[in-house]
Amino acid sequence: MLLRTALTLAITAAAAHPALARDILVADQTQFKAAVKAAKAGDSILLADGEWRDFQAVLSGEGRTDKPITLTAQTKGKVVLTGQSNLRLSGRHLVVSGLIFRDGFSPTSEVISFRRDSRSFAQDSRITEVVIDGYSKTDRRAEDMWVALYGTGNRVDHSHFEGKTNAGVTLAVIRRAGQPLDNRHRIDHNYFGPRPPLGSNGGETIRIGTSEESLSASNTIVERNIFDRTSGEVEIVSVKSGGNILRENLVLSSQGAFVLRHGNGNRVERNIFFGNNVPDSGGVRIINRDQTVRDNYFEGLAGKDLKSAISVMNGVPNSVINRYHQVSGAVIEHNSIVGSARITFAAGADAERSAPPIDSRFSHNLIAGANGSDPFRVDGDIAGIALAGNVEAKVAKPLLTSGVEQRDVALVRAPNGLLYPTDPTLANVGAPRDLVPVKREEAGVSWYRSAAAEAAFGAGRTIPLTAAASLAEAVTTSRPGDTLALASGAYDVLAPIAIRHRLTIAGQKGANPILRLATGGLARVEAGGGLKLERVEIDARAARTDAVLVAIGADVAPNYSIAMHGVTVRGPGAKARIDGITMAPGTFADAIDITGSRFTDLAGAVVLGTAEQTPKGWYPVERLTIADSHFTRVGMVADLLRKGSDESTFGPWFAMTESQVTDSGADDASLRLSGVQHTAITGNDFTRSAPVTLIHSVGTPDTRITKNRFIATPEPRIEELAYKGPVRAKLSDNIVEARP
Incomplete structure (x- = not known):
């Protein structure tokens, strides 16, 4: 009642004295709407401390340069918008600050939008000291943007964005025909925190424009932001317009690159x-x-090909707007590339991308490859790139000699944390000495740090159990990071157990616990869950057809992990097809790790990852690792699928080492990998089994099949779906024997 009275008095006073700015404290959505309707230039609307659930806020008004209309928190950091909340702005000179979006997701395609509708945009407005933390839709395929910049002259600064796991750009500058294209936005001093791989295209952290309007200038500035582990896809910042400046940003341990994708x-x-x-x-x-790339510092970058420290691409002749226009007039100068794996010229050259770079310059750069190697790679004609004044730390067999001087280069770390040559004659080569990395306290908000990540496996309590205890009840009462330590004996599992946080189920040292399954289902990993099994035996001989040992539920919010270490599984054989680990569409695993385990008589796949059937390039797991394990009479060790031909993802990664596969294989394969980007199959024995089958469908796959024995087993089959040329795989030191 007091707040309502204060609101009424504040609005009345503001109407009577329009020149006086007022602070208007509101306690509910009705009061907020009334305050917005009455707000004048210079007024501040304060949301009362607490949780604002399902709050779809609209801030409209006409402020002035010196008297904006402000929406802020009563106390910064103590106003949390949860559930299905979002914010839309329209008008001029609006400022929003001090809010947190957490524990929910937007009911629309945008969390914060600089427009109210298709005709009402915000101009000269600002979002500052705002937090969006993990505010992601539960199905990673459901797309939204956290911040959508429309209009002109807007600014996003000193804000904190972290933990986006669903499709869509974290922050996008939207440019469409009929809307303002000369945007002049500023994106500065923000903290873009960890964004895990999406497992598809559409996981950029920042995108400026789209291909359709890319030949006009946006003139947006992105400066002094921190990009910390922003690894959603290969484009961290995707520039799809002209006249933009990316400067003085700090990029830390992030997969991907700044990509000048479209625009000039x-x-x-x-x-x-x-x-x-x-x-x-x-x-x-x-x-x-x-394009101009100058005065940058690159250190410890492991990417190759299109993800190199510097990658100059080949284009498509007479390219349509959304493909690859030829590089022309590029200036790449005074950069330091140290301890990095690759600099690639004419990258991506193939039958389609056949237009080489022209009228371009690569000059006065300092190069020191990783571990003394030569980082230069050339995929096509580079006569159109003039090289001059570059210095490379001496290598035995340099690829480029003209315009790249080989010298002994000693580097020392300067007070700014960067490496520079000690030789004073190299002062004009490489990155300038006055670079100042953005400090963490400069970017983001001072009053917010994200909650600690969910406890790792084994980080919580260890809870001993005997066979007399109910495993399902113990799981229900456990906490994130706990370990249920099982004594010897049989533990009956009557129905799959829901796993809602990261949990370890392990046999006690020297014990032999047996998880006896009534129907074949052991666990269902639900939102927030993750499961590690250690030193246990799973008896699934009573399983029914189509049972699953560990199922990933359709509503699981990515990203989760599954591990099996020292696990023995006995299945029902041919009488009932069951699978080991299955992943529902829309879910995504950071890692599945199987080590030192044995699987016998599973008619299905031990790991089944084929549910994603859309051609966009979705896949279910970033890294699948199998080591020192045995598979006997299983349908398949793994069946992993990534459809489509988009090159915007990193994975999947698959590794299988020192394992044995015997009398196994269904559907003409004992192991089937389709669309996998990185494959290493090394030191395994395949006996009386169907062949290993690999299908290359996208990018430049790195496939290595080495030092394996194929006993009474056909040699691996590798198929290229699109690439016209010899099979892209390294097969070496394998032994193919006709009989055991």
Whole structure:
């Protein structure tokens, strides 16, 4: 009642004295709407501390440069928008600050939108000190954007964005015909925190425009932001317009690169990339006309090909708007590329991408490859790239000699944390000495740090159980990170047990616990769950057809992990087809790890990952690892599918080492991998089994099948769906024997 009275008095006073700015404290959505309707230039609307659930807020109004209309929290960090909430802005000179979006997801395609509807945009407005943390739709295929910038002259700064796991750009500049295209937005001093791989195209952190309007200029500035483990897909920042500036940003341990995908005349300057040797960590990829990449620092980037520290692409002759325009007039100068795996020229050259870079310059760059190697790779004609004044730390057999001087280069770390040559004659080569990395306290908000990540496997309590205890009840009462330590004996599992947090079920040291399944189902991993099994035996001989040992539920929010270490599984054989681990569409595993385990008489697949059938490139698991394990009379060791031909993802990764497969195989394969990007099958024995089958459908797959024995088993079959050329795989030191 007091708040309602205060609101009425504040609105009345503001109407009587329009020149006076007022702070209007509101306690519910009805009061908020009334306050917005009455707000004048200079007024501040304060949301009362607490949780605002299912709050679809609209802030409209006409402020002034010196007197904006402000929406803020009564206390910064103590106003949380939850459930199905979002925010839309329209008008001029609006400022929003101090809010948190958490524990829910937007009911629409945008969490924060700089427009109210298709005709009402925000201009000269600002989002500052706002947090969006894990506010993701539960089905990763359901797309939305966390921040959608429409209009002109808007700013997003000093905000915190972390944990997006569903499809859609974290922050996008939207440019469409009939809407303002000369945007002049500013995106600065934000913290873009960890974004795990999406497992499909559409996981960019920032995108500026789309291909349709890419030949016009947006003139957006992205500066002094931190990109920390932003690994949603291969494009961390996707530039699809012209005239943009990306400068003085700090990129940390992130897979992917800044990609000048469409549009001309962009500048990438004074950015700092620390890859920390994370796989697929990249720098800048260059496409189109008149791009400038200068004064940047790249260290410890492990990416290759299109994810190199510097990648200059081949184009498509007479390219349509959404393919690859030829590189022309690129200037790449005064960059330092140290401890990095690749610099690739004419990247992606093939029968379609046959237009080489022209009228371009690569000059005064400092190069020191990882572990003393030569990082240069050339995939096509580079006569159109003039090389001059570059210095490379001496290698035994340099690929490029003209315009790249080989020298002994000693590097020392300067006070700014970057490596520079000690030789004073190299002062004009490489990145400038006055670079200043963005500090964590400069980016994001000072009053917010995300909640600690869910407890890792084994990080919680250890709870001993005997066979007399109910395993299902113990799981229900457990907490994240706990370990249920089982004594010897049989534990009857009458129905699949729901796993809702990260949990370990392990045999006590020296014990022999047996999980005896009534129907064949052991566990169902639900939202927030993850399961590790250690030193247990699973008796599934009573299983019914179509049972699943560990099923991933359709509503599981990514990303989860499954591990089986020292696990023995006995199935019913041919009388009932059951699978081991199955993944529902829309779910995504960071990792599935099977080590030191045995599987016998499973008529299905031990790992079944074929539920994603859309051609966009969705796949169910980033890394599937099998080591030192035995598979006898199983339908397939793994059946993993990634459809489509999009090149915007990192995985899947598959590795199988030192394992034995005997009398196994269904559907003409004992192991089937389709669309997998990285495959390593090494040191295994396949006996009296169907062949290993691999289908290459996308990108430049890295396939290595080495030091295996195929006994009374056909040699591996590899198929290229689109690539016209010899099979892209390394097969070496394998032994194929006719009989055991």
